[in-house]
Amino acid sequence: MLNISDIQVERVNVLIAGSGAAGMRAAIAAHDAGASVMVLAKGPARANHTRMSGGRYNAVSGLNPMDSPDAFYRDTVESGCNINNHELARILAEEAMDRAYDLESYGLAWDRKVPSEYVLSMTGGGSFVRTIGSADEGIGITEVMLHQLYKRGVQIRDFHMLIEVIRDDDHVQGVLALDLAHGVWRYIECGAVIIATGGTSQLYETSSGPTINTGDGIAIALRAGAELVDIEFMQFIPISFVYPPSARGYTLTEPAHYGMRHYDPKAEAAHLHNKHGERFVLKHDPVRKEGSTRDVLARAIMIEILEGRGTPEGGVLMIPDPQVFEGFLRERPIYVKRLLENYGEGQARLEAPIQVMPSALYTLGGVRIDPWCATSVAGLFVAGEAAGGVHGANRLGGSSMPDIQVFGRRAGMAAARHVGATDRSQTSGFEAARARANALEAPLRSTGGLRPPEVKKRIQKLMWDNVGLVRSGDRLEDTLRQFRELRDNVVPTLTVMGKTRILNREWMEAIEIENLLDIGEAMISASLQRKETRGAHYRTDFPAIDPRWQANIWVQKLGKGAWRVEKKAVAAPTALAGAQLATAGAAE
Amino acid sequence: MTDAVTMEVKILRSSPSEGVPSAYQHFTVQGTDNMRVLDVIRSIYENQAGDLAYQFACRIGRCGTCAMRVNGVPVLACQERCKLQMRIDPLSPFPVVRDLVVDRTEVETRYAQMALTPAGPQSNARVRPIAPAVAEELCHLDSCLACMVCVSGCPAVEEHAFDGPAFMLKLRHMQEHPADNGDRLGQALDGGLLECFACDACTQLCPADLSPAQAIRDFRRDMIIGSKPK
Numbered sequence: 001m002l003n004i005s006d007i008q009v010e011r012v013n014v015l016i017a018g019s020g021a022a023g024m025r026a027a028i029a030a031h032d033a034g035a036s037v038m039v040l041a042k043g044p045a046r047a048n049h050t051r052m053s054g055g056r057y058n059a060v061s062g063l064n065p066m067d068s069p070d071a072f073y074r075d076t077v078e079s080g081c082n083i084n085n086h087e088l089a090r091i092l093a094e095e096a097m098d099r100a101y102d103l104e105s106y107g108l109a110w111d112r113k114v115p116s117e118y119v120l121s122m123t124g125g126g127s128f129v130r131t132i133g134s135a136d137e138g139i140g141i142t143e144v145m146l147h148q149l150y151k152r153g154v155q156i157r158d159f160h161m162l163i164e165v166i167r168d169d170d171h172v173q174g175v176l177a178l179d180l181a182h183g184v185w186r187y188i189e190c191g192a193v194i195i196a197t198g199g200t201s202q203l204y205e206t207s208s209g210p211t212i213n214t215g216d217g218i219a220i221a222l223r224a225g226a227e228l229v230d231i232e233f234m235q236f237i238p239i240s241f242v243y244p245p246s247a248r249g250y251t252l253t254e255p256a257h258y259g260m261r262h263y264d265p266k267a268e269a270a271h272l273h274n275k276h277g278e279r280f281v282l283k284h285d286p287v288r289k290e291g292s293t294r295d296v297l298a299r300a301i302m303i304e305i306l307e308g309r310g311t312p313e314g315g316v317l318m319i320p321d322p323q324v325f326e327g328f329l330r331e332r333p334i335y336v337k338r339l340l341e342n343y344g345e346g347q348a349r350l351e352a353p354i355q356v357m358p359s360a361l362y363t364l365g366g367v368r369i370d371p372w373c374a375t376s377v378a379g380l381f382v383a384g385e386a387a388g389g390v391h392g393a394n395r396l397g398g399s400s401m402p403d404i405q406v407f408g409r410r411a412g413m414a415a416a417r418h419v420g421a422t423d424r425s426q427t428s429g430f431e432a433a434r435a436r437a438n439a440l441e442a443p444l445r446s447t448g449g450l451r452p453p454e455v456k457k458r459i460q461k462l463m464w465d466n467v468g469l470v471r472s473g474d475r476l477e478d479t480l481r482q483f484r485e486l487r488d489n490v491v492p493t494l495t496v497m498g499k500t501r502i503l504n505r506e507w508m509e510a511i512e513i514e515n516l517l518d519i520g521e522a523m524i525s526a527s528l529q530r531k532e533t534r535g536a537h538y539r540t541d542f543p544a545i546d547p548r549w550q551a552n553i554w555v556q557k558l559g560k561g562a563w564r565v566e567k568k569a570v571a572a573p574t575a576l577a578g579a580q581l582a583t584a585g586a587a588e
Numbered sequence: 589m590t591d592a593v594t595m596e597v598k599i600l601r602s603s604p605s606e607g608v609p610s611a612y613q614h615f616t617v618q619g620t621d622n623m624r625v626l627d628v629i630r631s632i633y634e635n636q637a638g639d640l641a642y643q644f645a646c647r648i649g650r651c652g653t654c655a656m657r658v659n660g661v662p663v664l665a666c667q668e669r670c671k672l673q674m675r676i677d678p679l680s681p682f683p684v685v686r687d688l689v690v691d692r693t694e695v696e697t698r699y700a701q702m703a704l705t706p707a708g709p710q711s712n713a714r715v716r717p718i719a720p721a722v723a724e725e726l727c728h729l730d731s732c733l734a735c736m737v738c739v740s741g742c743p744a745v746e747e748h749a750f751d752g753p754a755f756m757l758k759l760r761h762m763q764e765h766p767a768d769n770g771d772r773l774g775q776a777l778d779g780g781l782l783e784c785f786a787c788d789a790c791t792q793l794c795p796a797d798l799s800p801a802q803a804i805r806d807f808r809r810d811m812i813i814g815s816k817p818k
Contacts, residue, residue, distance in 0.1 A: 043643060043645050043653060044643065044645075044651075044653045044692060045696075046651050046652060046653060046733075046734060047643075047644075047645030047646070047651045047653045048645075048651070051646065051650055051651055052646045052648065052650050052651070101714065101715070104715070104716055105706075105716070105767075106705065106706075107704075107705060107706045107726075107730070107762075107765060107767075108730070109718050109722075109723035109724075109726040109727055109730075110723070111723065111724075111727070112718065112720050112723050113720055114720065115717035115718055115719055115720065116715045116717045117715070118715070134723075134727050135724065135727035135728065135731070136726075136727040136728070136730040136731040137731070138650070139650060139730070139731050139733065140727060140730040140731060143730055143732070143734075144705075144730065147699070147703075147704040147705050148705060150696075150699060150700035150703075150704070150705075151703060151705045156696075158692070158696075181685050181689075181691075182605070210645040210646050210647075210651065211644065211645055211647065212645055243590075243622060244620075244622040244623060244624060244627065245622075245623060245624075245627045246623075246624040246626050246627050246647045246648070246666050247624075247647070247648055250647070250648045333797075334649075334731075334796075337797065338648070338649075341667075451638055453633070453634050453638070496638060496639070497637070497638030497639050498638060498639020500603065500606065500639060500686070502603055502605060502606060502641070502685065502686045503641040503685055503686045503687075503689055504639070504641075505633065505638075505640070505641065505642075506638045506639070
């Protein structure tokens, strides 16, 4: 057993896990509401998913007179196949623009052609031109936010991995974290925890997100007793790079794919061909064709690849439109450079066919939250990709950026308010933290078991093949059996090659594996229950949408091997959002 | 399209906090010629040295956290094409945590001290007018990855009291921002602006295709003829 002195104890009002935009926006809001705040980053703070984003941002700016918050809300719910949490979707539509203005006040400059008007463009699934952006993309967004944290003196702890939320019967007490750079355990007492650790794209063999997005926070919230909602829905981006190995799965941004449609909703998107030169998307969506939603396109491409009509490298061919090259070069120069380096000059000039493949992009479901990001565990808040409900069964392109700003701020405000309203002594969680830390030291002591990277790859392959774009009852059942087998027989003997405590990547991966298995099992359980096809969830044995399944699935972990998977009615549309807005404005 | 290759790689390993001194470890890696340096390192971690410490996250040149030196040249490992013979060192002149991972504490403290936030109201829900050309330039300057490749490759940093090109670029970003009212030229001078001897190495090395050297030239021009009014 670890000694008491092996765990360093600290104290803060609001503990935020995650250094992407949701976590940083929460930190700004919580700090400005008077709370002391600490942000944990699993790697260096800049290693986050927001930074990798194209930064395209859906908001109703007033510049397109056809558009309105109501239209944005309706697009969100339509894209989400009517199972979104309607209240969350409405809040997103109504608050997105104010948060875009916040970003500009932080130092960002949205693209414009005249001084006070932003440039608008289309993204996947939207019915109006409403998306703003900036040429510095996710890099710019995260940079200006990071400097706002510095200005406020918010503590940022690099290389601190969230391990577990510690709670008693009725409230969060603190968190156990592993300081990877020093190999030291920390127990951080706090009045509120905000999980903003992003999604779980690393469950899949090919993914576009950063390597640290192993869904830690989602699994930790699940183990702390919170419910997951819509966790069966994983969004795959249809258009990503196929090679070289490091770039495989990285998003190839939408202008190249949308062609002139990027500017004009009536124009055609770039055609997609299989190796026989067939426009296979027409079989799946003869109306919208290649301008269809991301879920339809990703699945169509995956089926071509799985059925042997893909390229030898494992992709299909996108025929780009050279007309958009100049605009693409101006708006997204970094992608032109990537195309040039990865593929060649013809592809970079959008003159030669570009190999593309789908890739795991965004965890649509996540921890169930209320409009103020509170979970069913008192003191535990969740925002951003780790939360579920905003996007339902599928997400509009350009909606993750406003989501993480809008709900990041709400989580920060609510957590600060929560801390102010409770006066608790938190020291009782220490022993639980110590026991957990002790158990997680096992791979450092163990010999003869499998290495964590090997097991992680096995999980990623199983998820990609069976719990990805194309699913069926048999294969889901079989994968669940294999996961349980891994959990029972392989995980307990995981062994790391090096026994150092300092930046031991294998040890970190051993800890991630438990998180991956928890979310994987939740995802499979919900996917098995949902006997239909909807949005990002496609069952070959139930290929049609079923109106009886216009419902959510909640998943709760009851204990070792025991799960509650329940069908729940969709949270009804509500007119409350206006009142919520007024409250939000008054509180800041 | 891709050819199989055999690479000879040596990596400088150390663990200062555990008293493990620096020493090169040699690896032979079978791969393809389109691999990036990061792919080679990941292959070594997965197949030969599970205890190798290295840092990366995005693998596509955006997070800026995988900077290291390959055959003496500072690069992002995820962007640099592999070579048949590689000597890989942690990014100098920064302190090493372990193997290829450096401690950025001082770097981040420096950024924090520079107060890189524009002034003005923080919650006014209105468009702040910015000339389109200025907005474009702001976006350009704000795409610095803070990867420290230019700082590592700057001969002036090595020899003089100079913060380094990346910091000059960030100060220039603020200088160009219409809502900023800080004395950015003064900060740049305090950070060693005049120590730069205009070799342009930073611009050649920048993985984001930025020109810190131009930011430095702009500040020097401001010194002589004064800056444009905002």
